[in-house]
Amino acid sequence: MKKNNHLALRSLLWLICVYHVVCGLIPNLFPSQLPALAQRLAGMQMGNVPECIALAKPFGVYAMVFGIMMGVAAWNPIKNRALISVGVMLFLLRIAQRLAGLYEAQQVFGVPPHRSLITIAIVSCFAVALAWLRFLLYRDMRRETGDAKD
Numbered sequence: 001m002k003k004n005n006h007l008a009l010r011s012l013l014w015l016i017c018v019y020h021v022v023c024g025l026i027p028n029l030f031p032s033q034l035p036a037l038a039q040r041l042a043g044m045q046m047g048n049v050p051e052c053i054a055l056a057k058p059f060g061v062y063a064m065v066f067g068i069m070m071g072v073a074a075w076n077p078i079k080n081r082a083l084i085s086v087g088v089m090l091f092l093l094r095i096a097q098r099l100a101g102l103y104e105a106q107q108v109f110g111v112p113p114h115r116s117l118i119t120i121a122i123v124s125c126f127a128v129a130l131a132w133l134r135f136l137l138y139r140d141m142r143r144e145t146g147d148a149k150d
Contacts, residue, residue: 005140006077006133006136006137006140008133009074009077009084009130009133009134009136009137010074010077012126012129012130012133013070013071013073013074013077013084013087013130014070014071014074016067016070016087016126016130017067017068017070017071017074018067019067020063020064020066020067020070021063021064021067021068021071022067023037023041023060023063023067024059024060024061024062024063024064024065024066024067025060025064026060027053027056027057027059027060028057028060028061031053031056031057032048034046034048034052034053034056035047035048038109042109042111042115042119043109043110043111043112043115043116043119044105044109044110044111045109045110045111046109066087066090069083069086069087070083070087073087077137078137078141081134081137081138084130084133084134084137085134087130088127088130088131088134091123091124091126091127091130092127094123095120095123095124095127098116098119098120098123099120101116102116102117
Protein backbone atom coordinates (compact mmCIF):
# COMPACT_ATOMS: atom_id res chain seq x y z
CA MET A 1 0.00 0.00 0.00
CA LYS A 2 1.47 3.33 -1.00
CA LYS A 3 2.03 6.08 1.54
CA ASN A 4 0.25 8.55 -0.77
CA ASN A 5 -3.01 6.66 -0.35
CA HIS A 6 -5.51 7.75 2.24
CA LEU A 7 -5.16 11.42 1.43
CA ALA A 8 -8.31 12.35 3.37
CA LEU A 9 -7.03 10.58 6.50
CA ARG A 10 -3.58 12.11 6.21
CA SER A 11 -5.04 15.59 5.60
CA LEU A 12 -7.31 15.33 8.64
CA LEU A 13 -4.42 14.12 10.79
CA TRP A 14 -2.21 17.02 9.64
CA LEU A 15 -5.01 19.49 10.40
CA ILE A 16 -5.39 18.05 13.90
CA CYS A 17 -1.62 18.11 14.31
CA VAL A 18 -1.14 21.74 13.34
CA TYR A 19 -4.13 22.94 15.37
CA HIS A 20 -2.99 21.22 18.56
CA VAL A 21 0.67 22.17 18.23
CA VAL A 22 -0.23 25.84 17.68
CA CYS A 23 -2.74 25.83 20.55
CA GLY A 24 -0.15 24.19 22.78
CA LEU A 25 2.52 26.71 21.91
CA ILE A 26 0.39 29.79 22.65
CA PRO A 27 0.28 29.52 26.47
CA ASN A 28 3.96 28.58 26.59
CA LEU A 29 5.41 31.11 24.17
CA PHE A 30 2.79 33.87 24.15
CA PRO A 31 0.99 33.69 27.50
CA SER A 32 -0.50 37.16 27.12
CA GLN A 33 -2.47 35.84 24.12
CA LEU A 34 -4.10 33.04 26.10
CA PRO A 35 -7.27 34.98 27.10
CA ALA A 36 -7.91 35.92 23.46
CA LEU A 37 -7.31 32.34 22.32
CA ALA A 38 -9.64 30.97 25.02
CA GLN A 39 -12.34 33.41 23.91
CA ARG A 40 -12.04 32.62 20.20
CA LEU A 41 -11.73 28.85 20.47
CA ALA A 42 -13.86 28.00 23.48
CA GLY A 43 -15.95 31.07 24.26
CA MET A 44 -14.25 31.34 27.64
CA GLN A 45 -14.15 34.66 29.45
CA MET A 46 -10.90 34.78 31.36
CA GLY A 47 -8.72 37.65 32.31
CA ASN A 48 -4.98 37.73 32.15
CA VAL A 49 -4.89 35.88 35.49
CA PRO A 50 -1.44 34.52 36.32
CA GLU A 51 -2.91 31.40 37.98
CA CYS A 52 -4.90 30.47 34.85
CA ILE A 53 -1.90 31.04 32.62
CA ALA A 54 0.31 28.95 34.90
CA LEU A 55 -2.23 26.12 34.78
CA ALA A 56 -2.60 26.38 31.01
CA LYS A 57 1.10 25.89 30.29
CA PRO A 58 1.29 22.16 31.15
CA PHE A 59 -1.99 21.56 29.30
CA GLY A 60 -0.38 23.28 26.34
CA VAL A 61 2.41 20.73 26.47
CA TYR A 62 -0.15 17.91 26.41
CA ALA A 63 -1.86 19.53 23.42
CA MET A 64 1.48 19.77 21.61
CA VAL A 65 2.27 16.12 22.32
CA PHE A 66 -1.16 15.09 21.02
CA GLY A 67 -0.55 17.19 17.91
CA ILE A 68 2.86 15.61 17.38
CA MET A 69 1.29 12.14 17.77
CA MET A 70 -1.25 12.99 15.08
CA GLY A 71 1.58 14.29 12.88
CA VAL A 72 3.47 11.02 13.29
CA ALA A 73 0.28 9.17 12.35
CA ALA A 74 -0.17 11.44 9.31
CA TRP A 75 3.40 10.82 8.22
CA ASN A 76 2.75 7.09 7.96
CA PRO A 77 -0.82 6.11 8.86
CA ILE A 78 -0.27 2.43 8.13
CA LYS A 79 2.72 2.04 10.41
CA ASN A 80 1.28 4.32 13.12
CA ARG A 81 -2.37 3.35 12.93
CA ALA A 82 -2.56 2.71 16.68
CA LEU A 83 -2.01 6.45 17.23
CA ILE A 84 -5.11 7.13 15.14
CA SER A 85 -7.15 4.94 17.48
CA VAL A 86 -5.67 6.81 20.46
CA GLY A 87 -6.73 10.06 18.80
CA VAL A 88 -10.31 8.83 18.43
CA MET A 89 -10.37 7.77 22.08
CA LEU A 90 -9.04 11.14 23.24
CA PHE A 91 -11.67 12.98 21.19
CA LEU A 92 -14.40 10.79 22.69
CA LEU A 93 -13.11 11.49 26.20
CA ARG A 94 -13.01 15.20 25.41
CA ILE A 95 -16.65 15.07 24.29
CA ALA A 96 -17.67 13.31 27.51
CA GLN A 97 -15.68 15.80 29.57
CA ARG A 98 -17.27 18.77 27.83
CA LEU A 99 -20.77 17.33 28.25
CA ALA A 100 -20.17 16.65 31.93
CA GLY A 101 -18.79 20.16 32.43
CA LEU A 102 -21.45 22.21 30.62
CA TYR A 103 -22.71 23.84 33.80
CA GLU A 104 -19.24 24.32 35.24
CA ALA A 105 -17.97 25.98 32.05
CA GLN A 106 -20.89 28.38 32.20
CA GLN A 107 -20.39 29.18 35.89
CA VAL A 108 -16.61 29.50 35.90
CA PHE A 109 -15.82 30.90 32.46
CA GLY A 110 -19.13 32.30 31.25
CA VAL A 111 -19.39 29.87 28.35
CA PRO A 112 -23.01 29.76 27.17
CA PRO A 113 -24.35 26.20 26.81
CA HIS A 114 -24.95 26.68 23.07
CA ARG A 115 -21.25 27.55 22.64
CA SER A 116 -20.24 24.36 24.47
CA LEU A 117 -22.62 22.37 22.27
CA ILE A 118 -21.02 23.84 19.15
CA THR A 119 -17.61 22.76 20.44
CA ILE A 120 -18.98 19.30 21.21
CA ALA A 121 -20.41 19.05 17.69
CA ILE A 122 -17.08 20.03 16.12
CA VAL A 123 -15.09 17.57 18.21
CA SER A 124 -17.71 14.90 17.47
CA CYS A 125 -17.26 15.48 13.73
CA PHE A 126 -13.50 15.06 14.11
CA ALA A 127 -13.98 11.87 16.15
CA VAL A 128 -16.44 10.34 13.67
CA ALA A 129 -14.36 11.31 10.63
CA LEU A 130 -11.17 10.00 12.19
CA ALA A 131 -12.85 6.73 13.24
CA TRP A 132 -14.38 6.25 9.79
CA LEU A 133 -11.12 6.95 7.98
CA ARG A 134 -9.31 4.63 10.40
CA PHE A 135 -11.85 1.92 9.54
CA LEU A 136 -11.26 2.49 5.81
CA LEU A 137 -7.52 2.19 6.37
CA TYR A 138 -8.05 -1.12 8.19
CA ARG A 139 -10.33 -2.38 5.41
CA ASP A 140 -7.81 -1.48 2.72
CA MET A 141 -5.01 -3.15 4.65
CA ARG A 142 -7.10 -6.32 4.97
CA ARG A 143 -7.86 -6.29 1.24
CA GLU A 144 -4.20 -5.91 0.39
CA THR A 145 -3.11 -8.76 2.62
CA GLY A 146 -5.97 -10.90 1.26
CA ASP A 147 -4.91 -10.12 -2.31
CA ALA A 148 -1.31 -11.07 -1.53
CA LYS A 149 -2.40 -14.55 -0.38
CA ASP A 150 -4.14 -15.32 -3.70
